Amino acid sequence: MKKKWLSYPYMIWMAIFIVIPMALVLFYAFTVKDGESVRFSLANFQKFCQPVYLKVALRSIMLAFYCTIGCFLLGYPLAMILASKEYVKKRMLLLLLILPMWMNILLRTYAWMTLLEKNGLINNFLGNFGLGPYQFLYTDVAVVIGMIYNFLPFMVLPIYSVLVKMDHSLIEAAEDLGAGRLTVFRKVTFPLSIPGVMSGVVMVFMPAVSTFIISRLLGGGQFSLIGNLIEQQFLWVGDWHFGSALSIVMMILILISTAILNHYDRDHDNEGVGGLW
Amino acid sequence: MVKRLFEKLYLLLIFAFLYAPIVVLMAFSFNESKSRSVWTGFSLKWYEKVFQNSEIMSALYYTLLLAIFSAVIATIIGTISAIGIHSLGKWGKKLTLDINYLPVLNPDIVTGVSLMILFIFVKMRLGFLTLLLSHIVFNIPYVIISVLPKLRQLDKNIYEAALDLGATPGYAIRRVILPQIMPGVITGLLLAFTLSLDDFVISFFTTGSGVTNLSIAIYSMTRRGVSPEINAISTLMFVVVLVLLVVVNGRMSDEKTASDNH
Numbered sequence: 001m002k003k004k005w006l007s008y009p010y011m012i013w014m015a016i017f018i019v020i021p022m023a024l025v026l027f028y029a030f031t032v033k034d035g036e037s038v039r040f041s042l043a044n045f046q047k048f049c050q051p052v053y054l055k056v057a058l059r060s061i062m063l064a065f066y067c068t069i070g071c072f073l074l075g076y077p078l079a080m081i082l083a084s085k086e087y088v089k090k091r092m093l094l095l096l097l098i099l100p101m102w103m104n105i106l107l108r109t110y111a112w113m114t115l116l117e118k119n120g121l122i123n124n125f126l127g128n129f130g131l132g133p134y135q136f137l138y139t140d141v142a143v144v145i146g147m148i149y150n151f152l153p154f155m156v157l158p159i160y161s162v163l164v165k166m167d168h169s170l171i172e173a174a175e176d177l178g179a180g181r182l183t184v185f186r187k188v189t190f191p192l193s194i195p196g197v198m199s200g201v202v203m204v205f206m207p208a209v210s211t212f213i214i215s216r217l218l219g220g221g222q223f224s225l226i227g228n229l230i231e232q233q234f235l236w237v238g239d240w241h242f243g244s245a246l247s248i249v250m251m252i253l254i255l256i257s258t259a260i261l262n263h264y265d266r267d268h269d270n271e272g273v274g275g276l277w
Numbered sequence: 278m279v280k281r282l283f284e285k286l287y288l289l290l291i292f293a294f295l296y297a298p299i300v301v302l303m304a305f306s307f308n309e310s311k312s313r314s315v316w317t318g319f320s321l322k323w324y325e326k327v328f329q330n331s332e333i334m335s336a337l338y339y340t341l342l343l344a345i346f347s348a349v350i351a352t353i354i355g356t357i358s359a360i361g362i363h364s365l366g367k368w369g370k371k372l373t374l375d376i377n378y379l380p381v382l383n384p385d386i387v388t389g390v391s392l393m394i395l396f397i398f399v400k401m402r403l404g405f406l407t408l409l410l411s412h413i414v415f416n417i418p419y420v421i422i423s424v425l426p427k428l429r430q431l432d433k434n435i436y437e438a439a440l441d442l443g444a445t446p447g448y449a450i451r452r453v454i455l456p457q458i459m460p461g462v463i464t465g466l467l468l469a470f471t472l473s474l475d476d477f478v479i480s481f482f483t484t485g486s487g488v489t490n491l492s493i494a495i496y497s498m499t500r501r502g503v504s505p506e507i508n509a510i511s512t513l514m515f516v517v518v519l520v521l522l523v524v525v526n527g528r529m530s531d532e533k534t535a536s537d538n539h
Binding site: 003024121 | 287288291292297299302305312357358361362369382385386387388392393414450475478482495499508514515
């Protein structure tokens with residue numbers, strides 16, 4: 001079947017709607033307005049290196065980092081428990097894990113707004129014990145909770161899929177050779193699950209570092225994360241040049257993460273999860 | 278024994294963490310008063326309010342219009358393109374698929390602003406048309422990704438056989454190829470529909486005044502302060518998306534078992 005030409009219209013489409021927009025972002029990132037004309041310049045990236053903006057970038061990376069750690073600490077035991085269950089139970093628990101992901105991210109984040117607000121359910125509950133009310137909403141803690149809540153399954157699934165395929169005889173061999181439960185985990189299970197952990201780390205880190213909804217709804221202030229900064233530049237300040245430079249920075253972050261992911265992901269497909277996505 | 282108990286407790290806590298916000302959200306959509314922390318009695322008044330809110334109703338109209346049009350158009354373009362891409366040479370195929378993958382890989386915010394720059398650059402007025410184009414742009418890659426595996430499973434000789442038997446190329450594609458890749462096409466269509474329904478970030482950057490989808494409407498409502506009306510729409514949207522995805526998922530696992538039996 002030789003139908004090559006059927007793909008040509010889409011190539012033109014891709015050129016218009018994927019390649020040219022990217023080229024425009026690059027163009028804006030590397031130019032500045034000079035009166036009526038534009039000229040090549042690295043000023044936008046220099047501007048990014050100012051402490052105010054570096055702080056925002058650093059903050060995004062730090063919060064994404066805390067979120068990743070949180071997801072790992074919560075997610076690893078969960079993945080282990082899931083992997084140890086028998087088939088029917090396993091499928092049901094996996095489905096339950098993924099179900100909340102089917103809700104719009106705005107709504108999932110909004111749900112936390114109502115829980116964390118000053119007269120929200122959590123403060124009301126604590127009030128029964130004479131505690132609080134505490135300011136949870138509009139803090140970094142709220143942002144990290146929101147991120148963990150939204151991205152936890154991205155950590156659990158890759159770890160689970162590695163654990164579930166692990167050769168069980170290795171663990172038995174270690175036990176036969178006298179290793180205790182902790183030693184088996186430290187020396188056998190965990191090292192073998194590293195590829196899954198790495199995939200999980202990247203898959204959580206990527207959306208966490210590029211989000212702007214979660215920080216906008218749950219975080220305080222306008223400039224909280226790099227995503228908010230991009231939004232600000234395009235929609236409020238109107239400085240497309242700087243906004244594009246920020247987008248390039250974010251793309252580079254994502255590309256590095258994807259490269260890491262590909263490196264670890266090469267020889268493991270998400271079996272058992274494939275049915276759901 | 279202790280380990281078992283610990284496991285149960287851990288699962289309970291994690292799933293409480295995952296479901297408490299959603300359950301609370303849904304429960305309070307039926308609350309009588311505006312309070313989102315004190316239960317004062319059952320009522321459907323927030324649902325009534327949602328259906329009387331012209332802003333939300335117009336957003337719902339645009340959301341559905343967008344999802345239907347973008348999914349159908351993306352499925353048509355995507356399926357035709359996938360057939361073309363399938364017969365490309367090794368390098369052409371790799372390059373095309375890599376570029377095709379870009380919107381999937383890129384953070385939504387970058388796709389959003391890049392399309393916004395494009396539309397403003399060519400002096401298009403931001404509004405329904407730009408929104409629709411953007412949705413088609415991010416939907417096509419998913420359709421192609423769903424259709425290509427089906428094409429790979431196809432017997433190469435079938436198309437030739439149809440031609441030998443006197444079918445014109447167009448007829449052969451319509452009556453021989455298309456029915457065989459149909460499961461992939463439908464999956465792509467449903468995926469595109471759901472993604473369009475769910476999108477916030479890209480829509481946010483490519484829409485103009487007067488045209489909003491539900492996500493954007495919810496976003497601007499949350500900026501103004503929380504209201505039980507949002508809980509009511511949340512509940513409705515969750516249920517709709519749930520039903521849709523159960524259908525998609527059912528289809529996907531059906532195909533899986535079908536291809537496993539081969």
